[in-house]
Amino acid sequence: MAQRQPTADGDGEDDGFWLAELGVDRRDFMKAGAATGIVGSMAGCTDLLNGEPEPAAEAPGDVDHSVPPGEHDEYYAFLSGGHSGEVRVYGVPSMRNLMRIPVFNIEGARGWGYDDESREILEEGGGYTWGDAHHPRPSQTDNEYDGRWLFINDKANGRLARISLKYFETDAIVDLPNQQGTHGSCALLPDTKYIFGVGEFRVPMPNDGRDLDDPDEYTSVLSAVDPETMNPVFDVKVDGNMDNGDSGKEGRWFFATDYNSEGGINEEEMTRSDTDYLKAFDLPAIEEAVENGEYEEVNDIPVVDGTKDSPLNDGDNPIVRYIDVPTNPHGSSVDPDGNYVIASGKLDNTCTVIEIDRLDEVDDPNDAIVAQPEVGMGPLHTRYDGRGHAYTSLFVDSQVVKWDIEQAIEAEDRTDDAVIEKIDVHYNPGHLIASQSFTSDPRGDWLISLNKLSMDRFLPVGPVHPVNDQLIYIGDDDEGMQLVKDTPTYPEPHDAAIVHKDNIEPEQVYDPDDLELDPVGPQDTEVVREDGRVHIKMYNQRNEFGFEDVTVQEGDEVTITTTNIETSQNIVHSLAIPQYDINVKTAPQETREVTFTADKPGVYWMYCAYFCSALHLEMRSRLLVEPED
Ligand code: K7E
Ligand code: CUA
Ligand code: CA
Numbered sequence: 001m002a003q004r005q006p007t008a009d010g011d012g013e014d015d016g017f018w019l020a021e022l023g024v025d026r027r028d029f030m031k032a033g034a035a036t037g038i039v040g041s042m043a044g045c046t047d048l049l050n051g052e053p054e055p056a057a058e059a060p061g062d063v064d065h066s067v068p069p070g071e072h073d074e075y076y077a078f079l080s081g082g083h084s085g086e087v088r089v090y091g092v093p094s095m096r097n098l099m100r101i102p103v104f105n106i107e108g109a110r111g112w113g114y115d116d117e118s119r120e121i122l123e124e125g126g127g128y129t130w131g132d133a134h135h136p137r138p139s140q141t142d143n144e145y146d147g148r149w150l151f152i153n154d155k156a157n158g159r160l161a162r163i164s165l166k167y168f169e170t171d172a173i174v175d176l177p178n179q180q181g182t183h184g185s186c187a188l189l190p191d192t193k194y195i196f197g198v199g200e201f202r203v204p205m206p207n208d209g210r211d212l213d214d215p216d217e218y219t220s221v222l223s224a225v226d227p228e229t230m231n232p233v234f235d236v237k238v239d240g241n242m243d244n245g246d247s248g249k250e251g252r253w254f255f256a257t258d259y260n261s262e263g264g265i266n267e268e269e270m271t272r273s274d275t276d277y278l279k280a281f282d283l284p285a286i287e288e289a290v291e292n293g294e295y296e297e298v299n300d301i302p303v304v305d306g307t308k309d310s311p312l313n314d315g316d317n318p319i320v321r322y323i324d325v326p327t328n329p330h331g332s333s334v335d336p337d338g339n340y341v342i343a344s345g346k347l348d349n350t351c352t353v354i355e356i357d358r359l360d361e362v363d364d365p366n367d368a369i370v371a372q373p374e375v376g377m378g379p380l381h382t383r384y385d386g387r388g389h390a391y392t393s394l395f396v397d398s399q400v401v402k403w404d405i406e407q408a409i410e411a412e413d414r415t416d417d418a419v420i421e422k423i424d425v426h427y428n429p430g431h432l433i434a435s436q437s438f439t440s441d442p443r444g445d446w447l448i449s450l451n452k453l454s455m456d457r458f459l460p461v462g463p464v465h466p467v468n469d470q471l472i473y474i475g476d477d478d479e480g481m482q483l484v485k486d487t488p489t490y491p492e493p494h495d496a497a498i499v500h501k502d503n504i505e506p507e508q509v510y511d512p513d514d515l516e517l518d519p520v521g522p523q524d525t526e527v528v529r530e531d532g533r534v535h536i537k538m539y540n541q542r543n544e545f546g547f548e549d550v551t552v553q554e555g556d557e558v559t560i561t562t563t564n565i566e567t568s569q570n571i572v573h574s575l576a577i578p579q580y581d582i583n584v585k586t587a588p589q590e591t592r593e594v595t596f597t598a599d600k601p602g603v604y605w606m607y608c609a610y611f612c613s614a615l616h617l618e619m620r621s622r623l624l625v626e627p628e629d
Contacts (some may be wrong), residue, residue: 081493
């Protein structure tokens with residue numbers, strides 16, 4: 001088993017100077033270091049979650065991850081952008097950043113938030129200008145990525161978004177009215193029947209000013225959304241809160257961790273109990289309750305009562321089973337075969353393994369717990385290689401641990417008998433993700449550890465550091481895990497999905513039939529004026545817009561519809577209007593529209609902001625805004 005290096009340079013001697021340089025308080029360092037020796041419960045010891053990372057001198061593995069110039073990666077990795085509100089696309093194994101997809105944010109290069117349609121999507125989604133995107137989940141059919149969509153949550157405002165993988169573009173955002181803090185986002189498998197938003201923050205319901213200081217009345221809900229319409233279908237309210245979720249593979253079960261079974265409103269209260277919950281939602285039973293009208297309606301959404309005292313949980317077929325797991329669990333994830341759901345302890349040094357089929361056989365759902373292996377300090381998330389191994393991120397230990405699921409079931413609880421090896425990561429990993437890990441067939445070659453801190457790993461860039469997404473090769477059980485590459489990343493990805501390139505077929509040119517607006521060709525250009533409204537229909541191509549000049553009156557409401565009439569891939573144009581805060585991108589065969597009030601008289605050079613040809617700079621037209629009088 002690989003051991004952490006106790007000192008900066010691995011020589012076993014005091015590195016106080018090095019620590020001071022990093023700003024690491026020596027006592028904190030000792031405290032965190034001492035913690036590695038602790039076995040047994042960590043209940044209530046939240047200080048350790050703040051443990052400073054330890055440095056490690058580690059030779060990178062000699063696995064070749066390079067992708068020669070001109071060649072393609074084998075996988076797409078979709079990384080959430082955290083509070084940047086976007087999704088990033090990387091190639092794996094090169095870790096080259098291929099694209100960014102704006103979702104909850106406004107972004108100039110993709111023109112997201114600058115044309116009428118994207119503004120409307122953002123407006124319908126609540127009108128916020130940022131989001132906190134954590135959990136990107138690709139849609140699946142028959143437990144395999146199907147290349148249709150990628151879904152992602154907004155923890156900040158209680159929303160779910162859908163990205164079309166045909167165009168790598170956000171196409172819907174739904175505001176979940178009964179949910180504040182949508183944390184987990186996951187598809188119900190095998191066929192993505194629903195997308196679930198997992199509600200983290202407990203609030204009064206409806207949250208309209210009632211029960212302000214009466215936390216006993218607060219509640220959190222699991223929200224089911226139809227992936228086709230992106231409309232909410234039903235909510236299930238529960239006791240405690242919820243954090244991360246995952247689906248079983250057979251369409252029956254959905255699981256979510258709960259770290260606040262106490263219903264506390266501060267850290268002390270939320271960590272009071274030695275156990276919290278993993279909740280198992282029985283979907284057919286919930287759907288039956290909805291069908292039978294056994295719900296109350298809040299904000300036009302049927303809310304089914306899944307609290308512990310609910311009549312729907314009384315009897316042989318409860319709609320939500322509450323399973324006791326050690327203190328403040330974080331990740332929950334189902335293994336590729338759909339046999340087990342694994343909850344990670346966070347404040348405990350174990351993972352809890354629940355055998356899913358047993359939930360039907362036992363009277364007490366706690367009897368479905370089949371293993372509790374000790375894995376290390378601060379376990380957060382678990383992913384899979386398809387060879388029976390689990391990989392769990394250890395936030396406090398700054399490690400990834402590989403362990404054997406079946407061995408954990410055979411071994412004594414609270415022993416580390418199932419641990420195969422540990423590898424240092426730099427530093428403090430949150431999520432980790434393996435290729436095709438959410439499907440029933442993980443590839444077991446690459447794993448990315450999404451580390452929260454990068455400390456000394458890169459050239460310093462001021463007080464805000466990049467996070468560090470480390471690529472680890474897991475394809476050789478004899479050699480063990482091999483650290484291959486550090487990737488500095490803008491803050492801050494939480495989770496990711498790695499999808500084989502054969503599972504996605506993005507279009508290179510828009511199919512006009514997929515767009516709501518009719519294309520404007522060279523024969524269709526016109527300016528329609530009516531009652532202070534001006535509609536300019538024009539096209540764009542190398543190196544011109546449909547009109548050389550357009551004249552409008554100060555105060556006119558102007559709509560410009562513009563089509564990129566190019567048919568060759570990679571030729572993107574935009575319509576930028578200086579001082580009007582407009583940059584509408586159009587990819588080949590794309591039509592976009594923008595509406596604005598011409599409230600500033602003067603000459604404005606509408607220009608193309610994509611460098612599209614040798615005469616790109618000449619690709620411009622005048623917008624002439626005549627003063628009122
Ligand atoms: Cu950051 Cu999945 Cu939102 Cu754990 S969550 S790290
Ligand atoms: Cu079109 Cu530059
Ligand atoms: Ca708790």
